[in-house]
Amino acid sequence: MKNRSGRRPRVLYLAFYFPPSRASGVYRARATANHLVEKGWDVTVFASPLDFLYKRIGSVDEGLSETVDPSIRVERPSLNQYTWQQDLREFSWLRRSFPLMAKRVYHLSQTKLFPERYSSWAWASVMRALKLHSKKRFDVVVATGNPFASFGAAWLFNRLTGVPYVMDYRDSWTLDLFHDEPAFPKDHIAWGWEKRMLNKASAAVFVNEALRGWHAERYPDVADRMMVVPNGWDADVLPKAEESAEEPSSVPATTGTETQRPLKFAYLGTLTVKQPVEEMAEAFKIARRHPDLADAELQIHGHLGFFKNSPATLKQKLGLDDEAPENGAEATGLRYCGPVSKTEVGRVYEDADVLVFLAGGGKYVTSGKIFEYMAFGHPIVSVHAPGIAAQDVLEGYPLWFNADSLDVDALAASMVAAGKAARDLTPEQRETARRHADKYQRDAVLEPFEERLRAITGRETPAQD
Structure with missing residues (x-):
């Protein structure tokens, strides 16, 4: 896709958390950059410094970098790591x-x-962007938050160059998603900054309608520039549906005196203290009292938190004690299986009989993992507060089991029901469930966004071959 001068449209993508980061929003950033390249854009990404990812937060997935299109230029502007520095030898002269x-x-x-605290990265990004822009003009800037300093960088770059920008709210800045209330007091400068940045933005993007509506109510003058681009599942890091569609049901029916193998429940994702981890663990222990789930396992796949000190706290919440056999998998049914390589994600999903959708927060939350869950056509058990935005996505999914409560007995009952559905699951039922997920395949959900960028930059839709 080129303009009349023969040049591809050029986008600067401000995405602090970009591979090899494994932060919760990195898949959206990775997929957006790749999608734009596929549609003919010249993409430059500004991301976090590598020493911050490796030394400060220790949160990386090196394999994820291999899924980034090699034509994408990745720059890593500097960051003042004042609040993360613990070693006196790293302090600046002024601080020492x-x-x-x-x-x-x-x-x-x-x-x-x-x-x-990421604002220094934003200022460094603007300085670097001005240098690149002077050599080869950017047509549009896309800033994704968090951190929300990326929005500030896009705003300042626009003031200096006139290049339009789009704000992509992967998360909310001024709304506390876990308490459904404003994140700052009324007189905080964040409110002024958000209004200032939204007023100049060519578009503002949100992951669900609930978040769009909350911001539209507070900033009605720019509501017509707001749109929803949901998260989705990534076909390039998951096996194609048709590859597993012909496989037999993972839990064969009992014939004669044959004994059914134990059911596998699975959660895949980063576990955090913001999720109802203890309720999930207790509900599963209760569910195992039912004969159908007597030997069932709930396997936890993924990282325990985003930080180095997170695993101990989360293991305690799960009731897993490495030194106490009575708290092991045989007694509780819970088993922590560790992080999963991107090449093994599909195997984990396919080997499971029931997927457990564990999510924190309130009505504005949509977890990115739910889209992957649906793509595999297994029964899904919800473990989250009633009314979260993810329920809008799951509505219509034929194998969804929702207690609509965090009461452990109600959750246990929905787990038992999901287990029974897994025993009786037919290939036709799985295929019907997968079709519900097709509309959330990442390229499908990003198509309207890419079209919006073309409209903002005045680029025409490329002719189809």
């Missing part, structure tokens, strides 16, 4: 010599300039 002054300067930058 005048620690109180350094603290005061940093505090002023957060309270008077931009209220986020």
Whole structure:
């Protein structure tokens, strides 16, 4: 897709969390960049410094970098890591010599300039973008948050160059998603910044209608520029549906005196303290009292938190004690299986009989994992607060078991029902369930977004071969 001068349209994508990061929103960023390349865009990504990912938060998936289109240019502007530095040898001269002054300067930058500790990355991004822009013009900027300093960088770059920008809310800045209330007091500077940035944005994108509606109510003057681009599942890192559609049901029916193998329940994703982990664990223990689930396992696949000190806390919430055999898998039915390589994700889903959808937060939350879950056509058990936005996605999925409650007895009953459905599942039922997921395949959900970018930049839709 080229303009009249023969040049491909050029996008600057401000995505702090980009591979090899394994932050919760990285799949959306990775897929967006790849999709734009596929549609003919020249894509430059500004992402976090690698030393921040490896040294500060220790949250990486190196294999994920291999799924990024090689034509994408990835730049990594600098970040002042003041709040993450613990080693005195890493302190700047100012901080070593005048620690109180350094603290005061940093505090002023957060309270008077931009209220986020990633703001230095935003300013560095603007400086780097200006240099690249002077050599080869950008046509549009897409900024995805969090961090929300990326929005500030897009706004400033627009003020300096006039290049239009789009704000992609992977998350909410001024709404606390876990308590359904404003994240800042009324007089906080974040509100002024958000209004300022939205007013100049050519479009604002949200992952679900609930979030779009909340922001539209607070910023009615720009509501007509807001749109929903849901998350989706990525066909390039999951096996194609048709590859497994002809496989027999994973839980063969009992014939004569044959004994059925134990059911496998599975959760795949990063576990966090924001999720109802304890309710899930207790409900599964109760569900195992039913004869159909007596030997069932709930396998936890993925990382325990995003930070180095997270695993111990989460194992305690799960009731798993490495030194106490009575808390092991045989006694509780819960088994932590560790992180999963991207090449093994499809196998984990396919080997499961029932998938457990565990999500934290309230009515504005849509977890990205639910789209992958649906793509495999297994029974899905919901373990989350009633009324979250993910229920809009699951509505119509024929194998959804929702207690609509975090009461452990109600959750246990839905787990038992899902187990029975897994025993009786037919290939036709799985195929029907998969068809519900097709509309959330990532390229399908990103198509309207790419068309919006073309409209903003004045690019025509490329002719089809």
